[in-house]
Amino acid sequence: MEPLITECATDWYRVLKQERKSEHTVATYNTAIRGLVAEIGNVGISTVTRARVRDYLSKQLELHSASTAATRYRALSSFFAWCVREGELEENPMIGIKAPKVPIEPPDVLTNSEIERLFNSCRGVTFRDRRDAALIHFLLATGARISEAVAMHVEDIDRDAGIVLLKGKGNKRRPVPLGSKTQTVMDRYLRARRRHRLTELPELWLAERGPLTRSGAYQAIVERGKVAGVRVYPHQLRHTFAHRFRAKGGGVDDLMELAGWARVDMALRYGKSAAQERAINAHKRLGIGDDF
Numbered sequence: 001m002e003p004l005i006t007e008c009a010t011d012w013y014r015v016l017k018q019e020r021k022s023e024h025t026v027a028t029y030n031t032a033i034r035g036l037v038a039e040i041g042n043v044g045i046s047t048v049t050r051a052r053v054r055d056y057l058s059k060q061l062e063l064h065s066a067s068t069a070a071t072r073y074r075a076l077s078s079f080f081a082w083c084v085r086e087g088e089l090e091e092n093p094m095i096g097i098k099a100p101k102v103p104i105e106p107p108d109v110l111t112n113s114e115i116e117r118l119f120n121s122c123r124g125v126t127f128r129d130r131r132d133a134a135l136i137h138f139l140l141a142t143g144a145r146i147s148e149a150v151a152m153h154v155e156d157i158d159r160d161a162g163i164v165l166l167k168g169k170g171n172k173r174r175p176v177p178l179g180s181k182t183q184t185v186m187d188r189y190l191r192a193r194r195r196h197r198l199t200e201l202p203e204l205w206l207a208e209r210g211p212l213t214r215s216g217a218y219q220a221i222v223e224r225g226k227v228a229g230v231r232v233y234p235h236q237l238r239h240t241f242a243h244r245f246r247a248k249g250g251g252v253d254d255l256m257e258l259a260g261w262a263r264v265d266m267a268l269r270y271g272k273s274a275a276q277e278r279a280i281n282a283h284k285r286l287g288i289g290d291d292f
Contacts, residue, residue: 002044003088009033012082022147022169032075035060045083050093053080061100069100102265107239110232115140115240117228127192131212132220134189135205139221139234141182142166143241143259146234150214152204154193157186168260176258242267247277 009030016026039056040048053076060069076094083089110118122133139149148166156165162178178186193199196206203211212220218234225232238259245255252267261267 002046004042005033005037005045005048006042008045008083008086008088009079011086012079015082020171024147025169028071029075029078032072033079035072036076045088046090048080048089048093050096053093054097057097057100066100066102070102073097073099107243108236109240109243110230110236114228114230114232117230118224118232121224121228127196128220130189130192131205132224134185135217136221136224136237137182137185138164138178139237140241141179142176143238143245144176145238145260146217147214148260150203150205150212150217153202154190154204155202156204159183159187159190166260169262172260174257174260243277 013026013030016029036048036053036056039059040052057069057073057076060072073094077092080089080092080094084092118136119133122129122136135149138144139146142164144164144166145168148168151167152164158164162180162183163175164178165173165175167173193206198206198210201211205212205217207213207216221232221234221237242255242259245258246252246267252264255261255267256264259267
């Protein structure tokens with residue numbers, strides 16, 4: 001009896017984890033497979049035809065953004081290619097199906113005023129104030145993913161050089177500078193951390209009862225945003241880092257290296273928003289509309 005879609009998918013997830021794909025990537029790919037199964041049923045893998053896959057992807061474009069549909073297209077492409085390599089399929093049903101076109105849209109970024117209000121929301125001297133201030137500065141200065149930040153150890157910071165070592169997708173490590181202001185805020189946090197009862201733990205970011213988790217860091221930033229009157233989430237700080245880097249003239253290749261991106265389309269999204277900002281500033285500087 002041939003295997004069902006979900007049986008093949010279970011083995012494929014195991015391979016993804018062995019390849020050290022991130023938990024987020026595996027979860028995203030799992031969502032794509034579950035969506036296909038919900039659409040066509042948990043049928044034998046050989047009964048999945050090009051027409052069935054095309055219909056499923058068409059509905060994804062109707063129900064979700066082009067970006068989400070494209071992500072699910074990539075997940076299915078990877079899955080069915082694996083099935084062919086494993087001999088479970090003779091032909092990849094994705095052949096001949098074009099990937100959804102994703103328009104390059106500017107990401108949501110924070111304004112200078114919003115950033116300042118966020119900083120002001122944690123100007124106190126408690127441990128949590130020092131930690132949250134350092135975390136927000138850190139994410140804005142490095143563009144780190146929240147998962148990369150909470151995975152850091154104290155030893156990953158070279159305080160003399162002002163460099164941090166981030167572990168990205170696939171356990172790839174990359175050095176990223178902090179900047180002098182962020183170093184100062186990090187130093188304040190590290191002094192407070194030395195007085196924490198769990199200071200001997202290797203993890204950089206601490207909570208009351210142990211290392212700061214991803215969900216804990218997410219909640220801390222959202223709560224600071226509420227105090228500041230700013231709607232913010234951790235990945236938006238990464239958006240803002242990339243936007244500001246490009247707006248100040250930073251190159252796409254350098255941004256890809258610092259942010260840990262393998263695909264150029266991500267960096268180009270920020271180039272679009274930064275280009276708009278530069279164009280508006282140039283218009284103001286040249287006085288267009290004031291010279292009649």
